[in-house]
Amino acid sequence: MADRTELLEAALDSLPEGIALVGAGGQVLFWNRAAEAIAGYSGAELLGRPSPEELEPLLAGPEHQPGAESQAGVGALFHLKHKQGHDLPVMLRTLVLRDGMGGRIGLAALFHPAECLDALPHGQCAAGSTVEASVAELEARLGSAFEDFSHGGPTFGVLWITVDQAHELRKTHGAKACESMLEKVERALVNGLRPVEALGRWGDDEFLVLSHERTPEMLTTHAQTLAGLARTADFRWWGDRVSLTVSIGTAQAEQEQSLAALLERAKGAMLSSFHAGGNQITTAPGGQECSPS
Secondary structure (H helix, E strand, O other), rough: OHHHHHHHHHHHHHHOOEEEEEEEEEEEEEEEEEEEEEEHOOOOHOOEEEEEEEEEEEEOOOHHOOOOOOEEOEEEEEEEOOOOOOOEEEEEEEEEEEEEOOOEEEEEEEEEHHHHOOHHHOOHHHHOOHHHHHHHHHHHHHHHHHHHHHOOOOOOEEEEEEEEOHHHHHHHHHHHHHHHHHHHHHHHOOOOOOOOOOOEEEEEEEEEEEOOOOOOHHHHHHHHHHHHHHHHOOOOEOOOOEEEEEEEEEEEOOOOOHHHHHHHHHHHHHHHHHHEEEOOOOEOOOEEEEEEO
């Protein structure tokens, strides 16, 4: 039995993810080398002792992790306090351990540094913009989707959408008119979403869709549907009807990419559509442009 335990500990120690096992009383029973490197705490400081106050939320279980933006079965974005005091975003998965009678006997936590979400490309946001909540929610959903995909989960893609008339409308009719128009477009786009998709504002004049279409071609076809719905949005301001079109960039996740790289590809594709005159869809990388019919 001792040999098996040593073999298991050696295997867990070799993993790149931080792994912690916590007993029912809150004592840290196992803390691998990756956990030491990520959080700054050595095993000698933690083993057999209650977790430090800075680590309590991380090791207390999902019901005590209010700072974690999660999706069931995927993991959660959690902000860990490093031993040196700085904030460290990590992707966290927890598993409550139970005995044969269903009683809780401990907790397993697996975590690794998350890509810094502040580095993700966004649309432009003016100071005091009201879109921050939408951006933060989408960041969490994107991080979870990319984490799941990186571990063999379902593929996904993103559609970066800008309304071609937004900038001019904001300049000529003011922010209130532009915001009213964007709300109208958002309602139209929502009508074309799949049940598992997420849409939100990604800048003052831009939207992002997290889609689980399986191929770049399917993603582009979906973008064409959404572009058609955006054009049907009946927007009027002081009696004047404003015809609306959108420029869309699509990008499918690839295993070798980071989340930031995926979004940069989608943004570049969107800008190609916009600078080609708008009302177009560009698929990245090297995708062809097409005018939605």
